[in-house]
Amino acid sequence: MPVPGPGYSITVRVEAPPSASAAGDLTTAVGRTGAVITAFDVVESHADRIVVDITCNSLSADHADDITEVLEALPGMRVRKVSDRTFLVHLGGKIEVNSKVALANRDDLSRAYTPGVARVCTAIAKNPEDARRLTVKRSSVAVLTDGSAVLGLGNIGPEAALPVMEGKAALFKKFAGVNAWPVCLDTQDTEEIIRAAELVAPVYGGINLEDIAAPRCFEIEARLRDRLNIPVFHDDQHGTAIVVLGALRNALRVVDKDLSDCRVVVCGVGAAGSAIIRLLRQKSPADIIAVDVDGIVHADRGDTDEHLRSIAARTNAEGRRGTLRDAVREADVFIGVSAPNLLSAEDVATMNSEAIVFALANPDPEVDPLEAQKHATVVATGRSDYPNQINNVLAFPGFFRGLLDAHAHEITDEMMLAAANAIADVVDSNDRVNASFIVPSVFDTTVAPAVAEAVRRVAVAGEGSSGGGAQRAAAVSGGIPGFADLEEEVEF
Numbered sequence: 001m002p003v004p005g006p007g008y009s010i011t012v013r014v015e016a017p018p019s020a021s022a023a024g025d026l027t028t029a030v031g032r033t034g035a036v037i038t039a040f041d042v043v044e045s046h047a048d049r050i051v052v053d054i055t056c057n058s059l060s061a062d063h064a065d066d067i068t069e070v071l072e073a074l075p076g077m078r079v080r081k082v083s084d085r086t087f088l089v090h091l092g093g094k095i096e097v098n099s100k101v102a103l104a105n106r107d108d109l110s111r112a113y114t115p116g117v118a119r120v121c122t123a124i125a126k127n128p129e130d131a132r133r134l135t136v137k138r139s140s141v142a143v144l145t146d147g148s149a150v151l152g153l154g155n156i157g158p159e160a161a162l163p164v165m166e167g168k169a170a171l172f173k174k175f176a177g178v179n180a181w182p183v184c185l186d187t188q189d190t191e192e193i194i195r196a197a198e199l200v201a202p203v204y205g206g207i208n209l210e211d212i213a214a215p216r217c218f219e220i221e222a223r224l225r226d227r228l229n230i231p232v233f234h235d236d237q238h239g240t241a242i243v244v245l246g247a248l249r250n251a252l253r254v255v256d257k258d259l260s261d262c263r264v265v266v267c268g269v270g271a272a273g274s275a276i277i278r279l280l281r282q283k284s285p286a287d288i289i290a291v292d293v294d295g296i297v298h299a300d301r302g303d304t305d306e307h308l309r310s311i312a313a314r315t316n317a318e319g320r321r322g323t324l325r326d327a328v329r330e331a332d333v334f335i336g337v338s339a340p341n342l343l344s345a346e347d348v349a350t351m352n353s354e355a356i357v358f359a360l361a362n363p364d365p366e367v368d369p370l371e372a373q374k375h376a377t378v379v380a381t382g383r384s385d386y387p388n389q390i391n392n393v394l395a396f397p398g399f400f401r402g403l404l405d406a407h408a409h410e411i412t413d414e415m416m417l418a419a420a421n422a423i424a425d426v427v428d429s430n431d432r433v434n435a436s437f438i439v440p441s442v443f444d445t446t447v448a449p450a451v452a453e454a455v456r457r458v459a460v461a462g463e464g465s466s467g468g469g470a471q472r473a474a475a476v477s478g479g480i481p482g483f484a485d486l487e488e489e490v491e492f
Helices: 022-032 061-073 085-090 104-114 117-126 128-134 158-175 190-203 216-227 235-255 273-281 306-314 325-328 346-351 396-405 413-428 445-467 466-478 483-489
Strands: 004-016 036-045 050-057 080-085 140-145 179-184 206-209 232-234 265-266 287-292 333-336 355-359 375-379
Touching: 004 022, 004 061, 004 085, 022 036, 022 050, 022 061, 036 190, 036 483, 050 061, 061 080, 080 085, 085 179, 117 128, 117 265, 140 158, 140 190, 158 179, 158 306, 158 396, 190 216, 206 216, 206 235, 206 396, 216 232, 216 235, 216 273, 216 445, 232 235, 232 396, 235 273, 235 333, 235 355, 235 396, 235 413, 265 273, 273 287, 273 306, 273 413, 287 306, 287 325, 325 346, 396 413
Parallel strands: 140 179, 140 206, 206 232, 265 287, 265 333, 333 355, 355 375
Antiparallel strands: 004 050, 004 080, 036 050
């Protein structure tokens, strides 16, 4: 099932004889290894030799080594250098800080820094809420991790987690104009993580918790939401749940089923699975069956873990028992956020007709998508090389953009449901829904603004209904002349 991809792309610089057959010999050798050539460039030409760069996608680091060895073994060929293109992207990091204001002369410096900046500091000291308007806080998010559950790599620590957090920050900026910064903590103690988040919170308009292992992540999020006056969002939980719910709405349209008539199996009850179950329950499916490594979760299983007991209390209304294969029999929807290769085509065949399969384990899903397609009508994965990629980047940039624009202090289920509907509407409103297109592309530039507006609208309505909107508007002006007019002129 795996195919060569850009994640293992290499460029091999080879010195070869200047013969007419040299190029053919090189490309044939690479092709025999199973790699995919994406570029072939002659970079030097001499009377006695040529130097070429062969860029190709491989399957793994070991496969890349095999390609190099095959080329080196060709008569008259010499490999000069091998460049891993993924590592090249990360050299020196992927993000940087740029000044938004000119600092060309003394006047500029006097306003941006001393003495003029003292007036702004004084205004914020008198009314701390003005920090949301007069500092980077108005459009900044902390991407906070302890490095305990990074991708599929596990507990690799804060330094090793940094490239992922940098990537997340780059996506925030690219898709929603949000300034995000990695905050990688050298601790995995719950109390220290919570305290560290409290200490850095004044700089940020929101906190995105990332790659923190369950069940610790649940307590950290819950307590930070209680203690901080800025939104706290655990993307592994809620970002995944938002995109899954949006995709499921369109998938149900394809198969012409109502969620209230569907039995949904959720495989994996960690961070993502738990949040999916929570958000799905807001839409009242016929039943949700949760499955973990020990099989179907049910109230009489004797689990001592409080989290599992909570899942059991909210799912499996009929008290079903057994394995994952038992759970998917006669189910309408399968959502996997667990581990690779748990199901076969034969298992999918036992589901109800017009089945929906979301196999989201990465990089290898719970069931081979090609095998699942033999029996399921709609199949989605977390991979970019198959249709219907369920990717959190469809949710978190726009979600935080909406929170920041609304100056929100908290996150609600209504906001998450609105975001899910906005993602679904990008496809649905243009009447483009089909079995291979239930979610928009991650590069669709209309997604983040649509999500942001949906979240902003819910957040502002919530403020207004509580009477906080008028009070907030009065408070943020801080008595600064022309502040309200200035605020309206700011563009994002």
